[in-house]
Amino acid sequence: MEETISLKEIAEVIKKRLAFILTFILGAAFIAAILSYFVLTPExxxxxxxxxxxxxxxxxxxxxxxxxxxxxxxxxxxxxxxxxxxxxxxxxxxxxxxxxxxxxxxxxxxxxxxxxxxxxxxxxxxxxxxxxxxxxxxxxxxxxxxxxxxxxxxxxxxQAELSENPSPVAPNPILNIAIGIVLGAMFGVGIAFLLEYLDNTIKTEQDVSKELNVPVLGVISHVDEDDIRGLQQGNTEQTETTGRRGLNGAKKTV
Missing domain, CATH: 3.30.70.1130 (EIF_2_alpha)
Known part of the structure; x- marks a missing residue:
């Protein structure tokens, strides 16, 4: 069965892995600059x-x-x-x-x-x-x-003549960096979509419905230790506040 992907899904994948794609772009531009300025011999x-x-x-x-x-x-x-x-x-x-x-x-x-x-x-x-x-x-x-x-x-x-300040015709750093940026973006986006395609883990309710073909009845939220500590601390503060209010009421009654 053929699968289709919408522009919205493409945008979501790019947004999700934007840092990964930018790393590829910057890395390719950096490598192109190093090669142009320090490795390749001017001609x-x-x-x-x-x-x-x-x-x-x-x-x-x-x-x-x-x-x-x-x-x-x-x-x-x-x-x-x-x-x-x-x-x-x-x-x-x-x-x-x-x-x-x-x-x-x-x-x-x-x-x-x-x-x-x-x-x-x-x-x-x-x-x-x-x-x-x-x-x-x-x-x-x-x-x-x-x-x-x-x-x-x-x-x-x-006849050919030697100028006072001859400029090399190659390499062209600006052009090489631009090519590096384009190639980095192409590879980055391609690998990002490849990783997304290979990722078969279930993360959302939509994934459950899509994979199991059954409706979702409920969702159990994940609670970590920090949430538990915060909840306990909140309950303690609430109990103390209630106790103070009870004591103040008792004093007034006496």
Whole structure:
């Protein structure tokens, strides 16, 4: 038999285990902050751009077909830039202790749609190294592409430069903390409902009627020792008060 749960019951479960859920949220946010500020290594990015042109013709003019060809060939250039033919000389030039695959992971090549401009972005833990990788990759690509494809249509547009106060692009503490809060809330609420579902103890009159399918005739309240002491103390004070009233009445009668 399928069971349904109402919004009111959901709200009651959340209210009942709110402290438990908040613990998850704060714990996840705290862990995200620790990882972002003290564990994860900051990474810096730097970009260099080049433009793809046709080799200068005698009439010194470019047709629409030439421009379309340049845009199409950029996809090929993107693959060549990340190949060992380019990255191996970059490693040798900079003296990097990396393999070509590791260096390829640090480089991202992109271009806008229908644009002849290609952006080479390098990411590294050292901002200076990121600048060197981006600039050296573009320079070596410009030197090697004539021998690889027998063309000379690459010109450096802008070089990567090191700013005075470089800011890391990763990790992003605010974003990580926000993600931690969301995940903590999801896990907290999920576990809270799981605990509520697994809790099969009988606590209320409704639970008795639901489980046994019989009406509730009466309820016996739980009395602990503090209640008994309070009741005894109240009875003692009441007896003493009654006794005083009786003595006062007797004196007046005499």
């Amino acid at each position: 810096y990015q730097s970009s260099s751009q080049f433009i793809v042109n046709q080799t200068q013709q005698e009439e010194d003019q470019f047709t629409q077909s030439d421009l379309r060809t340049n845009v199409e060939i950029i996809n090929t250039y993107n693959v060549i830039i990340s190949s060992p033919a380019i990255l191996t000389p970059v490693i040798d030039e900079l003296g990097l202790d990396l393999t070509t695959n590791q260096l390829a992971d640090k480089i991202n090549v992109s271009s806008e749609e229908d644009s002849q401009v290609v952006t080479v972005t390098a990411t590294d833990e050292d901002p200076v190294q990121a600048v060197n990788i981006a600039n050296t990759t573009v320079e070596i690509f410009q030197e090697e592409i004539p021998s690889i494809m027998n063309v000379d249509n690459v010109a450096v547009l802008t």
